[in-house]
Amino acid sequence: MSGTTSTRTPRSLQARLLMTVLALVVVAWATAAALAWHETDDEVSDLLDAHLAQTAALLRLQPLDELDEDRLNEAPELDKHQPRVVFQLWHEGQLLARSASAPHEPLTRRHKRGFADSTVDGKAWRVFVTQGRESDVRILVGELQSVREEIILASLTSILKPMAWALPLLALGIWWAVRGSVRPLGQLGRAVAARQPQSLEPLPTQGVPPEVLPLVTALNDLFERTARLLATEQQFTADAAHELRTPIAGIRMQAQVAQGAADSQERARALEATVQGCDRATRLVEQLLQLARLDAEPATGNAQSTPLADVIRSLVAECSPTAQRRQQEVAITEPLPAALHIPLPEPLARVLLRNLLDNAVRYSPDGAQVRLQVAQAQGFTELTVEDSGPGLAPEQQARLGERFFRVLGTGQTGSGLGWSIVQRIARIHRLQISTDTSPELGGMRVKVRW
Missing domain, CATH: 3.30.565.10 (Histidine kinase-like ATPase, C-terminal domain)
Structure with missing residues (x-):
């Protein structure tokens, strides 16, 4: 196995921010869609149930004297959508009247007034049951569940389709807003990259967004400290060169005196002065090194x-x-x-x-x-x-x-x-x-x- 480990390149701030905001928007959109589906399903179901109950109430008001009890009375179809809702009138267990598209079997076995879900001839129905004027008359008004689902789906589609179309536009707007928000960082990076190595002037702070201002301020502080450090180092180098020149010149002069000495005593004094000059130069160098080490410590x-x-x-x-x-x-x-x-x-x-x-x-x-x-x-x-x-x-x-x-x-x-x-x-x-x-x-x- 290789001993080197691959370093993962961090994702850009713009990409991270964009992906986070888009993910939150999608989650919010999906949550809103689910809530809309649930609320629409409840509201439409209640509305359709109310229509079934209203139809049953109208049938209950109709007199039954005009109906022929010896034969089945069928209501004519006046509209192509009429077969979606059917009714049945039962009298003493006999089908007295019905819609043309209603089945011959009871839509539900329920006798107590209220709503019921049933299946007749393989079709699912939503049925409202109530009693007629006479206690032996039972009114059944039913609607195909498939029709109700189509109505609910159409209602939801009319709501969610604009939301679905708006999602890409919202994503585009978010991308544009995020890109504009992080643009000052890119401009700052390009401004710093375009600087010359010796350029330590502060960056302009006018027009900088408040979120980027601390970074610009920190960079300006860094430039200022670096400028002071460079100025100190330059002054230190110049002063050190000047201070070292004096003991070195003294050492050279005493060495020349020793070379031209006429007697041993004069030569000994010159050599002693040379040694003292070397000691002073050594101490100066030691102090310079010590000070340089201290300057490097924070x-x-x-x-x-x-x-x-x-x-x-x-x-x-x-x-x-x-x-x-x-x-x-x-x-x-x-x-x-x-x-x-x-x-x-x-x-x-x-x-x-x-x-x-x-x-x-x-x-x-x-x-x-x-x-x-x-x-x-x-x-x-x-x-x-x-x-x-x-x-x-x-x-x-x-x-x-x-x-x-x-x-x-x-x-x-x-x-x-x-x-x-x-x-x-x-x-x-x-x-x-x-x-x-x-x-x-x-x-x-x-x-x-x-």
């Missing part, structure tokens, strides 16, 4: 969490050599509960907290204080990282997160991507980041809340 809920105390202690231990060399104090103000978690996977938790702690240590002067604090209140957890450095002006804080943005005059190297990474992680995992000036230490204060 904003989702927090599916994983990481023990916060372990991450903070590990990162404080990592930055301690640098802080000690610059005589800085990095302190955790309160004991960290072991059960406290941050809603991030461990790699992202380390990236976020490392960037915050690294910025505090790097941009603070020698002998500065860096303080970490965790507080819980009103169902929220808040991590604070603050320092006694120079801080940033409000307008500079507002630009934090712009890619490759750096404050001049700090004397520190960097790519300006750290804050972009922090804010992207926070946006993906729905953390709240805020910055201000530390009221106690006077430097930068960053709060992470979840």
